[in-house]
Amino acid sequence: MTDAAQFKYVGTRPVRPDGVDKVTGRAAFGADFTLPGMLHGLILRSPHAHARIKSVDLSAALEIDGVFAAISSADFPEVTDSGDMGGEGGGSIKDLSDNCMARGKALYHGHAVAAVAATSLAKARQALAAIKVDYEALAPVMDLDAALAGDAPLLNEEMMTQGLAEPATKPSNIASRMVMGRGDVAKGFEEADVVLEETYRTPTVHQGYIEPHACLATVNEGGQSTIWCCTQGAFEVRSYSAAVCGMSIGSIRVIPSEIGGGFGGKTTVYLEPVALMLSKTAGRPVKMTMSREEVFRATGPASAARSTIKIGAKRDGTITAMSARIHYEAGAYPGGPVPMGCMSVFSAYNVPNLAMEGFDVLVNKPKVAAYRAPGAPQAMFASECIITELAKALAIDPIELRLKNAADEGDAAPYGPTWGPIGLKACLEAAKAHPNYQTALQEGQGRGLAVGFWFNIGFQSSAEVHVNEDGTVTVIEGNPDIGGSRASMAIMAAEELGIPYENIRVQIADTENAGYTMVTGGSRTTFATGMAVVEAARDVIGQAKARVAKLWQVDADMVEWRDGQALPKPGMNVEQEPMSFAEIAAKTAPSGPLLGKASLNARGAGPGFSVNFCDVEVDRRTGKVDVLKFTAIQDAGRAIHPGYVEGQLQGGAVQGIGWALNEEYVYDADGVQQNAGFLDYRVPVASDLPMIDTVIIEVPNDAHPYGVRGVGETPIVAPLAATANAVAEATGVRIRTLPLSPPNVLAALDAA
Amino acid sequence: MAKTHVSTCINGQDAEFLCSPEQTLLEVLRDTLHLTGTKEGCATGDCGACSVLLDGTLVCACLMLAAEAEGHDVTTIEGIASGNDLHPLQQKFLDHAALQCGVCTPGFIVASKALLDEDPDPDEESIRYWLAGNLCRCTGYDKIVRAVQDAAAELRS
Ligand code: FES
Ligand code: FES
Numbered sequence: 031m032t033d034a035a036q037f038k039y040v041g042t043r044p045v046r047p048d049g050v051d052k053v054t055g056r057a058a059f060g061a062d063f064t065l066p067g068m069l070h071g072l073i074l075r076s077p078h079a080h081a082r083i084k085s086v087d088l089s090a091a092l093e094i095d096g097v098f099a100a101i102s103s104a105d106f107p108e109v110t111d112s113g114d115m116g117g118e119g120g121g122s123i124k125d126l127s128d129n130c131m132a133r134g135k136a137l138y139h140g141h142a143v144a145a146v147a148a149t150s151l152a153k154a155r156q157a158l159a160a161i162k163v164d165y166e167a168l169a170p171v172m173d174l175d176a177a178l179a180g181d182a183p184l185l186n187e188e189m190m191t192q193g194l195a196e197p198a199t200k201p202s203n204i205a206s207r208m209v210m211g212r213g214d215v216a217k218g219f220e221e222a223d224v225v226l227e228e229t230y231r232t233p234t235v236h237q238g239y240i241e242p243h244a245c246l247a248t249v250n251e252g253g254q255s256t257i258w259c260c261t262q263g264a265f266e267v268r269s270y271s272a273a274v275c276g277m278s279i280g281s282i283r284v285i286p287s288e289i290g291g292g293f294g295g296k297t298t299v300y301l302e303p304v305a306l307m308l309s310k311t312a313g314r315p316v317k318m319t320m321s322r323e324e325v326f327r328a329t330g331p332a333s334a335a336r337s338t339i340k341i342g343a344k345r346d347g348t349i350t351a352m353s354a355r356i357h358y359e360a361g362a363y364p365g366g367p368v369p370m371g372c373m374s375v376f377s378a379y380n381v382p383n384l385a386m387e388g389f390d391v392l393v394n395k396p397k398v399a400a401y402r403a404p405g406a407p408q409a410m411f412a413s414e415c416i417i418t419e420l421a422k423a424l425a426i427d428p429i430e431l432r433l434k435n436a437a438d439e440g441d442a443a444p445y446g447p448t449w450g451p452i453g454l455k456a457c458l459e460a461a462k463a464h465p466n467y468q469t470a471l472q473e474g475q476g477r478g479l480a481v482g483f484w485f486n487i488g489f490q491s492s493a494e495v496h497v498n499e500d501g502t503v504t505v506i507e508g509n510p511d512i513g514g515s516r517a518s519m520a521i522m523a524a525e526e527l528g529i530p531y532e533n534i535r536v537q538i539a540d541t542e543n544a545g546y547t548m549v550t551g552g553s554r555t556t557f558a559t560g561m562a563v564v565e566a567a568r569d570v571i572g573q574a575k576a577r578v579a580k581l582w583q584v585d586a587d588m589v590e591w592r593d594g595q596a597l598p599k600p601g602m603n604v605e606q607e608p609m610s611f612a613e614i615a616a617k618t619a620p621s622g623p624l625l626g627k628a629s630l631n632a633r634g635a636g637p638g639f640s641v642n643f644c645d646v647e648v649d650r651r652t653g654k655v656d657v658l659k660f661t662a663i664q665d666a667g668r669a670i671h672p673g674y675v676e677g678q679l680q681g682g683a684v685q686g687i688g689w690a691l692n693e694e695y696v697y698d699a700d701g702v703q704q705n706a707g708f709l710d711y712r713v714p715v716a717s718d719l720p721m722i723d724t725v726i727i728e729v730p731n732d733a734h735p736y737g738v739r740g741v742g743e744t745p746i747v748a749p750l751a752a753t754a755n756a757v758a759e760a761t762g763v764r765i766r767t768l769p770l771s772p773p774n775v776l777a778a779l780d781a782a
Numbered sequence: 783m784a785k786t787h788v789s790t791c792i793n794g795q796d797a798e799f800l801c802s803p804e805q806t807l808l809e810v811l812r813d814t815l816h817l818t819g820t821k822e823g824c825a826t827g828d829c830g831a832c833s834v835l836l837d838g839t840l841v842c843a844c845l846m847l848a849a850e851a852e853g854h855d856v857t858t859i860e861g862i863a864s865g866n867d868l869h870p871l872q873q874k875f876l877d878h879a880a881l882q883c884g885v886c887t888p889g890f891i892v893a894s895k896a897l898l899d900e901d902p903d904p905d906e907e908s909i910r911y912w913l914a915g916n917l918c919r920c921t922g923y924d925k926i927v928r929a930v931q932d933a934a935a936e937l938r939s
Contacts, residue, residue, distance in 0.1 A: 045876045052884035053872040055819015055859035059885055062818040238919045240823040240831055241885040290821070290885025291919050322824040513882035513920060673879030673925070680922035681882060708828035708917060716923040717907075717914040 039524040040736050043673040044531050046517040048288075057288045060244030060260025061319045068246065069098055069147040071301075071308045071318040072154040074161050075328060076136030076143050079170035079394040079701025080183065083136055083163060086144055090160040096149040097157045098312035103133040105307060107276035115270065115298070121365030121397065127274045129363060129397050130303050136165070137185055137362035138394050139702045140327030142300075147308040147316045170394040170701035174336050174357050177203040177391050185362065185392040203392045205364035210372050210445065211353075211385035218351025218383030222342025224423050230412035231767040232750070233694035234334040234359065237401045238685070238713050241290020242325045247305035248315035255282045255309070257302050262292040262510055263549030264541050267302050274303035275310075282306075285540040286510045289550075293685070294400030295330045297551050326706035331695060332401035333358040333366045337375070337412035347426045347434045351383035352376050356409055358390060361397040366390045367405025370485070373445035374747075375409035378432070378454060378481045378639065379417075380441040394701050400551065402682060403484040403743035407689060407750050411768065414480035414751030419764065428479055428755070429462050443637075453665025453729035454481065454639035460725050461641045466661045471645060475658065478755025479643035482664075482747030486740035487552035488632030488733075492545025493562035495523060495570045497624035501594075501612030503527060505536045505563055508547030509555045513681075513742065514674035518556045519563045521670050522736060526567035528594040529611065545629045553740030556670055557731075558632035564735045570626025574611065577618040582606050634733025635740055640664035642683060642748035646756040653776030655691055655757055660749075661723045667731040667739030675741050680722040682745020688714045689746075690753035694769050790851045792817070793861025801848040808832045808843035810851075811858060819859040819888050823917065830916030833889040833896075834858050840896035842915075859888035862895060870933040871895055880929035882920035890916050894930045902938050906931070 051057040076083075088100040109127040127133075132141045144161050148154040169183045176182060182203055190198040192206040219225050245259035255277065261267045264284040272279045289296060301318045309316040320329070337356045343349045354375045358366035368388035376384055401407075421428040436454050443449055461467055461479060471477060494506040505523050509515060516536040524531040538544075547559060571591045578596040579586040588602045595608040609617070615624055644660040662679040669675040692712045696704045705711045730737025750768065757775070758764045763782040765775065785800040792815070801810050808825070811817045811834070823831035825844045832843040835857035843858075862869045871891050874880070881887040890913065897904060897912045904912065909930050910923070918926060 043879065046879070048884075049876040049881070050868070050872075052881055052887055053868065053875050053891060054863055055817070055888045057884060058818065059821065061812075061822065064816075239883070239885075240829060240917055240919050241821070241883070242823070288885075289883060290823075291883045293919070319822075322826065322829075514879065671879075674882070677879055677882050677921055677925060680924045681920045682922075684922035685919065707826055708824050709826065713917060713919060714922075715914040715917065716910040716927065719910070719923055721906075721927070722922045722924045 037525055039521045039531055040668065040670055041672060042521065043671060044517065046514050047520050047536050048511060048516050059241055059290050060287045063246045063258040063287065064317065065246060065248060065315040068315040068317050069149060069312055070151045070154050071145060071147045071305055071316045072158055073142045073304065074144040074158045076132065076139060076141040078136055078165055078167045079139040080168040081136045081165040082168060083132060083134060083143060084166055085164045087162040088144060090162065091146055091157040094153060094157050094160060096153040097146060098314060099147040099308045100144065100157060100161065101307055101311060102144040103131040106131055106274065109273060111273060121363055123273045125363035125397065126270060126298065130274055130300060138396050140324065140396065142304065142328065145304045145308055147312045171203060172393060172697050172701050173334065174359060174391055177393050185394065205360060205390040205392060207387065207389050208368055208372060209387045213383030215351045215353050215383045215385040219342040221350045223345045224420065225340065225342040226416055226420055226423060227338065227340040228416055228419065228766055229336060229338045230415060231336050232334060232408045232411055233768060234331050234395060235689050235693045236326055236331040236711065237293040237295035239291030239293060239295060242320040242322055243301055243329060244319040245301045245305050246315060246317040247302065247309045249306060249310040253281055255306055257282065257284045257306065258287055259284065259302055260287050260289045260296060262289065262296045262512065262551050264508065264510065265546055266297060266549050267299055268541050270299045271303045271306055275306050283540060283542045286538060289510045289512050292512055293402045294404060294551060297400050297549050300329055322708060323706045326711060327703055328396055330399045330401065331396060332404065333360065333398045333408060335359070335408035337409055339412045339416045341416050341420055343420055343424065345424065347424055347431045349379060349381045349435045352381055353385040354409065354413065356388045358388065358405065358408065359393045359395065359398065360390045361393060361395045363397045364390050364392065366398055371405030371409040374406040374483055375413050376444045377483045378437055379435040380437045381435065384444050402685065402746040406484055406747045407686065410482060410747050411750035411754065414748065415754055415766065418478065418755045429458055432481060433458050450636065451729050452637055452639055453727045456727045456729060457639055457641040457663045457665055460663050460727060461643055464661055464725065466659055466723060467643060474760060475645055475647045476756045476759025477643060477645050478752045478759055479641065480748040480751035480755060482640040482642065482744050484553060484638050484744040484747060486557065486635040486638055487554045488558045488635040489548045489554065490631050491547045491559040491562040492629040493559060493566040493627065495566040495626040497570060497611050497615055499615055501610050501615065502533045503529060505534060506539050506544055507536065507559050507563060508539055508544030509550045509559045511538055512550050513678060514671060515555045517674060518560060518670040522560050522564050523567050526564055527571065528592060553638065553742040554635065557635055557734055557738045557740045560738055561632045561734055562628045562630055565628030565630060566626040569628060570624055573624055573626065574614050577614055577621055578609055581617060634731065636667050636731030636733065638665055638739050638741060638744040640744045640748050642752040644752050644756050646753065646760055648757060648760045648775065650779060653772035653779065655770055655775060657687055657720060657753065659720055662745060663725040663727060664741065664744055665727040665729050665739065666741045667734065668728050668737035669726050670736060670738060672726060675726055676724045678741045679724045679745045683722045683749050684714050684719060686746045686749025687753055690750045690768055690770055692769050692771050786849045788849055788852045790854055790856055792856045793858060803849060805848045806844050807846040807848045807851055810848035811843055817858050817860055821885055821888060830893060831886055831889045833892040833916065835892060835896055838899060840893055859892055862891060869895065870936045871930065874929040874933040878925045878929040878932065880921060880925040886916060886918040890918065890926055898934050898937060903934060
């Protein structure tokens, strides 16, 4: 691994290639596309949280002038594929189809039941009102306790729990159970001097991207389709839409727009298959955009969870055993983040005896979607609170207790593999040494700390590097740029090619102009697609060198590449002037354009650990918690563009603070969300927050040419427990249920 | 339904359009005039993505009827740069990496311009309260606040 000091571009902070378009309003996002003759599509949504759909009558809607299509699930092929969708979200293709358009039953308030396309939005609204749906309302199941009750109404009357020790004998709302672990926890707890067991709860929250879902679809008479949409993964939109609509993958082209946030919530499809079917029926392009209310009621959210954690330790702080029993709400269909939760909950500690048990539970809420490190914030909220509670019980400093048990290179991860180089201890040491950790606190204030973790993923990516006639370079790749990734790609390409950053343009191509590339998610883009860009750059350099060697009539290994030029190797006894890309492109034009490419399955994504700590002040009269200072420390492996790495740390911290302090879905007794808007679902605003201080630790990941680990998801994990631990310090009262909103804090203070 | 004829000045140019009485300024800007730089995040006045200036005053375009723009000056994100020169706020947002996805950025830049037009030297707290009506889910606001501070300093110098 080369030293950072040797890099010319890696580690610098240039302006992102797409920046000017994004500060001038030119950048085109999902809702910014139009086509001539375009219709407007709208969705009719279930007014019940749980109901049998007895009939859908579209005839009156179709009679309205200007209405070109009205469809329901009967117009979609019946999907039977129970295979997994893959990706971070989880769930089956059949359920995906039923989630896009309810079949037989509506499973949450807002579930799509029918759709129309008309010449104007006003006409489309009129058409929705004309659709007659006959429902048989059923009792909704709105949380884990209700779903697990013996006599609970069933969302799916045929669902038998998978993964039980004994096969299930009757259906229930538990889709599956999984168990993992090692050693002997019973023995471990016996060896402990102190054993704690507590239950922690986190609410349903939404990813809260500012751009609502939007798409424009057109199907021609020959069956060829094009979709413009805001998505984290154009190739997933293509395969999911193909499966739901019964079309071939090759017949659909997906053109990703700029994307206004996703955080995992735009890794699946809601509108795209519906717009395709409407367009196919109407014979015209159809545009669909969601309102904010629809985004809240019918997309995302992230699982609510209940985690019971038991921990045992010796007097000296050595943890002897930990166990976790975690229930995740999956929403309407199976696919909560259970495996990731079980695998991450104790990832930070090297403990011989572990037992993790997880349950995927159906409730009448929208099917959950990935949200930044899916499963880990809920699980590690619990484990990182109980570690701090243990530190208090043992009268050991919370950092020292964590350092004593921290996972390190060579230890076995709780989910199997052996840790390579990881930065957990470095993050803990950095926290201990940080000036923010030394400052004195005032009366009514408290400081809390927690660890965060995420696996990060690699998988399939492609990239091309095209050398233009004048020696400038175009990089083509397929990962929608959600947070500055074009800049990282251009930086890595500049570093490899030895040409100025400004001479490189990075293009996010559509599904017919980029090789297959998995979703922008799993913190994989800079790692996996970055690796593909580096390989493609090396490929083009290799070709350029070979061509120059031919010109110079020497062996290829006598040519070297430095600072964007081919040079004779020292010792080569031919006098030759260095040649730039432009010269090589011109002189060797008969050999064809210079084009490097790479397609790969990136392995060895480096796990990312973080440590966050914060100071809070609690107003005992109102229960309001103010975050006074927040410090986010994370191992990035290598920060390609430190500004955007800091941005991930800061943005994740603030989403985590929102989850800890305010955000939650509030439902009435009928299962109707009462706060489906930004006024009442309160995400943090600028005046709620302090500056978010960051420290980037760099423990390079050997699997990546520049040491990248992936940074996007880990940042949201630690803030939940860090904030809760700080509130416990400030008040002397431990609250184990989020959010720590004023009424909840006040109630806890009153009860204490 | 009969449409209303509206005469306005948008980004320094006279502009006329027809709109129906219930159409918002945001809908007309985006759908009729194709000025799609102004974004819709909520359509209920809660996110600030649709921020525009009306005679220099910050408003949510989603909360204003298009017909109400009659006789007024509207400035959108497309009118913030002068010719080929970015406004210092635009440049500082770029320099500070104050945008990630960028969908909130037009609203933040327009809202920040309204602030700096009124108060050339706001402290951190004033910036945070002024921008409290603009939601950003990506950045945690840190770099946005710094970009506004830096742009204010440059505009003062
Ligand atoms: S779109 Fe106008 S405030 Fe959100
Ligand atoms: S940069 Fe994405 S919402 Fe602000």
